[in-house]
Amino acid sequence: MGTLIDMMSKVFAKENLPSKNLAKERLQLVIMHDRASLSPDLVMKLKEELIKVLTKYVEIDEDGLEVNLDRGDDSVALVANVPVKKVRRV
Amino acid sequence: MGLVTFKGTKDGLQIILDPKADLTEVFAELEGELVKNSRFFATGTANIHTCGRQLGSNQLAQLAAILEMGGLSLTQLAVKEMDLIGEEASAPIPGPRFIKRTLRSGMQVQHDGDVVIFGDLNPGAEVVASGDILVFGTLRGMVHAGATGNQTAQVAALRLSPTQLRIADLIARSPDGEEEMPEHPEVARIRDGVVVIEEFVS
Amino acid sequence: MESKVIVVTSGKGGVGKTTTVANLGMGLALAGYKVALVDADIGLRNLDVVMGLENRIVYDLIDVVEQKCRLRQALIKDKRNDNLYLLPAAQTRDKEAVKPEQMQALSQELKEQFQFILVDSPAGIEQGFKNSIAGADAAIIVTTPEVSAVRDADRIIGLLEAAELFNPQLILNRLRPDMVRKGDMMDISDVIEILSVPLLGVVPDDESIIVATNRGEPAVLDKNSQAGQAYCNIVKRLEGEDVPLLDLDHPGLLEKLRRLMGGK
Numbered sequence: 001m002g003t004l005i006d007m008m009s010k011v012f013a014k015e016n017l018p019s020k021n022l023a024k025e026r027l028q029l030v031i032m033h034d035r036a037s038l039s040p041d042l043v044m045k046l047k048e049e050l051i052k053v054l055t056k057y058v059e060i061d062e063d064g065l066e067v068n069l070d071r072g073d074d075s076v077a078l079v080a081n082v083p084v085k086k087v088r089r090v
Numbered sequence: 091m092g093l094v095t096f097k098g099t100k101d102g103l104q105i106i107l108d109p110k111a112d113l114t115e116v117f118a119e120l121e122g123e124l125v126k127n128s129r130f131f132a133t134g135t136a137n138i139h140t141c142g143r144q145l146g147s148n149q150l151a152q153l154a155a156i157l158e159m160g161g162l163s164l165t166q167l168a169v170k171e172m173d174l175i176g177e178e179a180s181a182p183i184p185g186p187r188f189i190k191r192t193l194r195s196g197m198q199v200q201h202d203g204d205v206v207i208f209g210d211l212n213p214g215a216e217v218v219a220s221g222d223i224l225v226f227g228t229l230r231g232m233v234h235a236g237a238t239g240n241q242t243a244q245v246a247a248l249r250l251s252p253t254q255l256r257i258a259d260l261i262a263r264s265p266d267g268e269e270e271m272p273e274h275p276e277v278a279r280i281r282d283g284v285v286v287i288e289e290f291v292s
Numbered sequence: 293m294e295s296k297v298i299v300v301t302s303g304k305g306g307v308g309k310t311t312t313v314a315n316l317g318m319g320l321a322l323a324g325y326k327v328a329l330v331d332a333d334i335g336l337r338n339l340d341v342v343m344g345l346e347n348r349i350v351y352d353l354i355d356v357v358e359q360k361c362r363l364r365q366a367l368i369k370d371k372r373n374d375n376l377y378l379l380p381a382a383q384t385r386d387k388e389a390v391k392p393e394q395m396q397a398l399s400q401e402l403k404e405q406f407q408f409i410l411v412d413s414p415a416g417i418e419q420g421f422k423n424s425i426a427g428a429d430a431a432i433i434v435t436t437p438e439v440s441a442v443r444d445a446d447r448i449i450g451l452l453e454a455a456e457l458f459n460p461q462l463i464l465n466r467l468r469p470d471m472v473r474k475g476d477m478m479d480i481s482d483v484i485e486i487l488s489v490p491l492l493g494v495v496p497d498d499e500s501i502i503v504a505t506n507r508g509e510p511a512v513l514d515k516n517s518q519a520g521q522a523y524c525n526i527v528k529r530l531e532g533e534d535v536p537l538l539d540l541d542h543p544g545l546l547e548k549l550r551r552l553m554g555g556k
Binding site for chain 2 (some may be wrong): 337346347349350
């Protein structure tokens with residue numbers, strides 16, 4: 001059943017953009033993710049160095065430290081969860 | 091008696107079965123020997139040499155069962171075809187190797203003796219034999235007959251259209267450009283120092 | 293001129309690496325360079341059939357690295373051009389039969405005799421790919437204007453950088469100007485924007501490539517082939533000449549006629 005509204009929405013839907021635009025958008029997104037992926041090796045290194053820097057200022061629970069790459073729809077964020085035991089007063 | 095010979099080698103136990111005697115008798119003797127010496131044979135792997143005799147799947151199963159009874163489990167059984175014997179000068183000449191399938195690109199068969207293929211030999215597949223090569227199918231791949239230098243070796247196929255064909259130390263290749271598939275069985279052999287291809291007549 | 297080993301790679305299979313190697317190799321040989329083509333796709337060799345040289349293979353790359361023969365014995369001279377040679381891959385072995393160090397040594401040996409050495413890389417990013425880039429001085433990435441191929445090309449560029457092969461050049465293969473015009477295919481600028489690497493050339497999707505492959509004759513030999521023309525231009529760019537991109541939007545005579553007759 002094709003009502004006028006259906007037809008209108010079809011005409012203006014994203015699918016009706018030239019398909020190459022869609023291809024490009026999807027590619028840009030997926031490549032951003034691909035490029036942002038970290039190997040487990042790198043994550044370990046990153047953790048170690050983070051701990052080194054952080055312990056200068058705070059006493060942290062090293063085992064509880066979590067480092068993750070958080071992927072949103074159009075952004076990638078490095079999220080670190082650092083349980084602090086005590087703040088050093090220098 | 092003497093239908094079964096036992097030999098200890100660095101690769102384990104060799105059991106050589108007489109190729110001409112009746113198989114039931116051979117098996118009976120093998121069984122008797124194994125039972126007699128079961129403790130002695132209990133460890134070590136067994137290489138079975140049939141010296142040219144083809145064993146059907148039933149016979150193979152029977153053989154495996156006998157070995158198992160004698161203390162050799164199926165996993166220790168290395169039943170190869172006749173080509174096992176190579177180094178020993180006294181060993182009988184290996185028989186033909188039968189391949190009942192199509193050989194596809196990337197597959198390679200090497201055999202000391204003749205090779206008979208019931209199926210096709212596709213481009214990219216290779217057969218190297220010290221004897222003749224017979225293909226009951228279409229030969230499109232690479233074959234090397236008489237690979238150890240036998241100039242009298244031959245290659246025959248129902249349809250002979252190899253990418254490359256070698257006999258002894260001679261190499262022939264298919265002509266460049268499109269070529270029609272032969273309609274008759276053909277045979278390749280060396281005549282006057284060159285490889286020639288002729289219609290196969292019995 | 294200093295000898296150069298160029299690896300042709302893509303990540304994704306089926307985008308035209310082997311065809312590219314065959315055509316660039318023939319084109320460079322026609323221009324008078326001594327050229328060696330190396331098929332590094334061990335176990336799935338194809339460059340020999342694309343070049344129409346499959347019936348001449350006696351020894352292969354593995355035989356050379358395992359020193360079963362001399363390099364000279366394994367090199368197959370092209371049947372059309374004396375400057376061009378092929379080192380075929382082994383078909384009955386697997387990729388683990390070669391090590392990157394052996395490929396490096398092989399590249400060095402080839403450099404003594406040839407000005408251009410083009411290495412046809414296997415698809416994928418595993419051992420075969422690593423072997424193929426081991427002895428390379430430069431890289432050419434082949435991709436098509438499709439999301440999967442471009443994504444894989446991006447991954448490959450990253451891996452090449454990690455292996456310290458910088459500044460790869462891009463060949464955009466199988467472009468269809470009609471689809472680009474309709475907005476149904478990414479165009480040159482879209483792909484370049486995403487991958488941000490220099491463009492070496494664009495090759496149109498062309499039936500003559502299939503005909504050429506059927507015959508075992510690289511399309512550069514066919515003066516009427518548009519793809520062959522595009523490969524000729526890429527060869528000139530490899531020589532250092534500044535050649536403008538082929539005007540793919542410029543319709544051929546037949547197309548013009550068709551439009552005049554009231555076609556689209």
